[in-house]
Amino acid sequence: MGDTIVAIATAQAPAAIGVVRLSGKEALAIALSFWQGAKPHPRTATLGMLLDGQTPLDQALITYFPAPHSYTGEDVVEISCHGSPYILRRVVEICLERGARLARPGEFSLRAYLHRKLSLDQAEAIADLIQARSAAAHRLALSQFRGAYYQKVRALREKLIEFLALMELEMDFSEEDVELASRSQLLLLLEALDGEVTALLKAYRIGQAVREGVPVAIVGRPNAGKSTLLNALLAEERAIVSDTPGTTRDTLEERLYLGGYELRLIDTAGLRENPADAIEAEGIRRARQKLAQAFLILYVFDVSEETPTQAQQHAPLLLGTDFTASILWIANKIDKLSTPIPSTDGVIFISAAQGTGMDALEKAIVESLAQQGASSDILLSHARHYESFIKAQTAVKGALQLLREGGGSELIVEELRAAQRAIGEITGEITPDEILGHIFSKFCIGK
Ligand SMILES: Nc1nc2c(ncn2[C@@H]2O[C@H](COP(=O)(O)OP(=O)(O)OP(=O)(O)O)[C@@H](O)[C@H]2O)c(=O)[nH]1
Ligand SMILES: [Mg+2]
Numbered sequence: 001m002g003d004t005i006v007a008i009a010t011a012q013a014p015a016a017i018g019v020v021r022l023s024g025k026e027a028l029a030i031a032l033s034f035w036q037g038a039k040p041h042p043r044t045a046t047l048g049m050l051l052d053g054q055t056p057l058d059q060a061l062i063t064y065f066p067a068p069h070s071y072t073g074e075d076v077v078e079i080s081c082h083g084s085p086y087i088l089r090r091v092v093e094i095c096l097e098r099g100a101r102l103a104r105p106g107e108f109s110l111r112a113y114l115h116r117k118l119s120l121d122q123a124e125a126i127a128d129l130i131q132a133r134s135a136a137a138h139r140l141a142l143s144q145f146r147g148a149y150y151q152k153v154r155a156l157r158e159k160l161i162e163f164l165a166l167m168e169l170e171m172d173f174s175e176e177d178v179e180l181a182s183r184s185q186l187l188l189l190l191e192a193l194d195g196e197v198t199a200l201l202k203a204y205r206i207g208q209a210v211r212e213g214v215p216v217a218i219v220g221r222p223n224a225g226k227s228t229l230l231n232a233l234l235a236e237e238r239a240i241v242s243d244t245p246g247t248t249r250d251t252l253e254e255r256l257y258l259g260g261y262e263l264r265l266i267d268t269a270g271l272r273e274n275p276a277d278a279i280e281a282e283g284i285r286r287a288r289q290k291l292a293q294a295f296l297i298l299y300v301f302d303v304s305e306e307t308p309t310q311a312q313q314h315a316p317l318l319l320g321t322d323f324t325a326s327i328l329w330i331a332n333k334i335d336k337l338s339t340p341i342p343s344t345d346g347v348i349f350i351s352a353a354q355g356t357g358m359d360a361l362e363k364a365i366v367e368s369l370a371q372q373g374a375s376s377d378i379l380l381s382h383a384r385h386y387e388s389f390i391k392a393q394t395a396v397k398g399a400l401q402l403l404r405e406g407g408g409s410e411l412i413v414e415e416l417r418a419a420q421r422a423i424g425e426i427t428g429e430i431t432p433d434e435i436l437g438h439i440f441s442k443f444c445i446g447k
Helices: 027-032 085-097 107-114 120-131 135-145 148-172 183-202 204-212 226-234 278-293 308-319 358-371 383-404 409-427 433-441
Strands: 005-008 015-023 035-037 046-052 055-065 076-083 214-220 252-258 261-267 296-302 326-332 347-349
Touching: 005 085, 005 107, 015 027, 015 085, 015 107, 027 055, 027 076, 035 055, 046 085, 055 085, 076 085, 107 120, 107 433, 120 135, 120 409, 135 204, 135 261, 148 183, 148 409, 183 204, 183 383, 204 214, 204 383, 214 226, 214 278, 214 308, 226 252, 226 261, 226 296, 226 326, 226 358, 252 358, 261 358, 296 308, 296 358, 308 326, 326 358, 347 358, 383 409
Parallel strands: 214 261, 214 296, 296 326, 326 347
Antiparallel strands: 005 015, 015 076, 035 046, 046 055, 055 076, 252 261
16 A cells, blocks of 8 residues: 555546546655646645646646545645646656556545545445436435444444443353343344344345436336337437337336436336237236336326226236336326316326326326335445345344344354444445455546
């Protein structure tokens, strides 16, 4: 970690400004070695000229953050110059010639973590923040970064550690048969812990969906108006619409931003019991596959052909049972009705072709996501955290079982240790090096 690293911290395209960042002991010396201007004061931007040999390269600002008050906890220098790919590349090359080394992806954040400027989940939150495309993903990343997540996890772990300490102490006095850790209190703690961990685990699917885009499948019989609905939601003629049943043969996915969420809207082939040919059968198979992955199902039916009750009765036959998503019932083509039909609870009436009822539908989609917990600030959204919590849950359940069966303290202590280790992995209190390398390698260079 002793060496000084350098990387371009901004996007690699012509832009008004671009930033090159240096971190490490030699950061300031390297920057000043091709700088013509005043020596920068800590944390104050200083104007000067960057030199390429004897020739001016660019007018720039240098900001110097002496250790430990910097992002990485080391001496950091940020050079803001004009965002020309050539200038930025030259600045990096000159830094390399003067002894810096090119940073690996995520290496600035890795250093920040190693210098305890960030916990591991906070470092991951920064990577998420950079990637966030929707308000909801941004909110999740920010709350994780601000430590909401960390507090919750840490509180759980601290309680565990208290009990562990007491039980370990007990084992030292084993001949005297003292019971320092109340078994009934431990049982209560473990049950509470099990409840919290289970709730966090349950929120994983929605958390991941919020971060990566919530899959929403549009399904229903052929000709119900699914593709018309997709187009109406996107406000774009994206999918082919025709009055021939079976027009959509493959699935089609588009991103839509709605109510602060990023949705992955998936149009599918119409579902029916007896497909006409092998292609349609394959389309239906794919539709069912998307159904299984979806978070929300928009079930579209032609209300001029079946009543809401009939549609709801038939739907299970078409949908099968291989899905967990909640369903929004959408009665389409209300413009074709000569007499309006009475409103039915939980059914949204629209005309996708004419754009009627779209506001209510959009509102219902957003509400449904919120109801499923998508608006929560603390959601598990990383596979790595999920795995650690699964390990913790297994250990907590193991300890609970032992406790209920009057199992020996040694075995219970083993399980408690495993649980606290698993939770410690999330914030990075206990994390093997190879896992660290893997986590940070997924960051972008310069971060
Ligand atoms: N009157 C009326 N017609 C509609 C409405 N929505 C769709 N249609 C018509 O219904 C027919 C089928 O529409 P699509 O959007 O292609 O239906 P689909 O569900 O995607 O059909 P498949 O892809 O074949 O499964 C087309 O002729 C549309 O113009 C609506 O709200 N009102
Ligand atoms: Mg279609």
